[in-house]
Amino acid sequence: MTWLSGWLKEVIMVVLLASFVDLILPSRSMERYVKLVLSLLILVTLLSPLMKLLTEAADIRLADAFNKLNQTQAASSKGSLKQIMAQAEQMKSQQQKQSLEWAAQEIAAQMKDQIRKQIGQNVAEVKVVLAMQAGESAVGAAQNPYIKAVTVVLPLEEDAPAKGANDGQSSSNEIQIEPVSPVQIQVNIDSTQDAEDTKDSSSKASGTKEHESAQGKQAEAIKKMLGNTWGLEPEMVIIQNGSTVGRKL
């Protein structure tokens, strides 16, 4: 209903405005033209719900159209070199960003493959962040992309058997396990300490602890492998595992 009242308000206001403008118009000669434009505006207002249904809102497109009109006028009158250069720069950076993104995707796919083949661990997702090296800028030397960070997300299904075992052990645990939300955690490099932590906090979930340490080892293996093959620092590789946190807490 608010929609209807808003629309009605708009229509009434536009009609009022139009009649007002009609009154304060200076002369007869312009009248027909002004009336045409005003009636078109009223028509647009009347049709606006329909337009919203079919396309985007009329006022936005009208503003776009006017902007375009102004821009073409400005471009034809000036077409300043500076503006064009700025546009070119913008386009260039956009292109570079796109190509970087594409390269990152490719690298991520390769890494995923490697991890699966060499370590035998299924990986849910590999994210690679590429960045451009700030080279010797002035000469315009070819800038080299380098890998800024790698995030490996281990799959959740790895967890499923352990969960099942826990369920079998005690049914009361089930309530704690059930609302596991996929909070992401960064598995530390020293997996033994991590395991000890878990032992302290929850002694009964022994299966989890073993599982976790095994995953920590695997994470380390993944890190080592990626570091060797891609020439990465170990701290650039982040192994994420979505499953263990919920249990620890």
Added chain:
Amino acid sequence: MEIIQVVGLGLIATILILIVKEQKPMFAFLLAVATSILIFMFLMGKISIIITELERMARSSGVEMIYLKTILKIIGIAYIAEFGAQVVRDAGQENIASKIELAGKILIMVLAVPIIGIIIETVLKLLPS
């Protein structure tokens, strides 16, 4: 009481013009132009009151600003074209005056082009192709 000022100014200007016209038609024309500009300037303040009021109403009732802007542009174009055309017509240049009016009309039509485009597009979308 502003209307009395305007009418008084107009009357005085007319009498002066009638007197001067015999000797120096050129000065008569300049006087007429100056008077019309004065009255126009005098009205500017009033027009601005009307426009701010219109803007306030539109904003409070949620009319899209682009509509109001279009309407105001139309009024502005109409007023200015009319003013220029009349001054030129007073000088006896009917030809140039009609050209000025033509320019005003075309500029108003340019404002209508995007609106027409949107309406036609919507209608075409409505019809099954």
